[in-house]
């Protein structure tokens with residue numbers, strides 16, 4: 001397997017659905033960071049067959065809600081002193097502000113523009129959210 005230097009301090013995003021790594025890499029704006037960052041694609045995985053991974057050295061403030069929305073299966077490992085000190089699986093966020101657009105053309109979030117869309121998860125299996133303002137259902 002392809003090896004990347006171990007990280008002393010940083011974050012490893014694991015179990016990214018194969019093929020989604022680049023998209024997440026771009027969404028997080030990682031290309032413009034000064035610290036060493038690695039995107040690994042199609043890494044063999046016993047659980048998933050193939051997976052993508054992202055390793056980021058240095059401190060990084062992650063938007064976990066966005067990550068969970070982009071890929072609900074993702075695992076976030078926080079590394080300190082070369083060891084994993086915390087591991088979390090954000091999953092689909094219960095509440096999402098500003099990341100999903102409402103499809104209803106008459107919704108105030110699409111007509112007014114000053115209030116960010118707010119969505120609440122209604123069905124985790126179907127990845128379905130409901131608009132707080134108009135009740136429109138949206139799948140992500």
Ligand SMILES: [Zn+2]
Pocket residue numbers: 102103104107108109131132133134135136
């Ligand atoms: Zn709406």
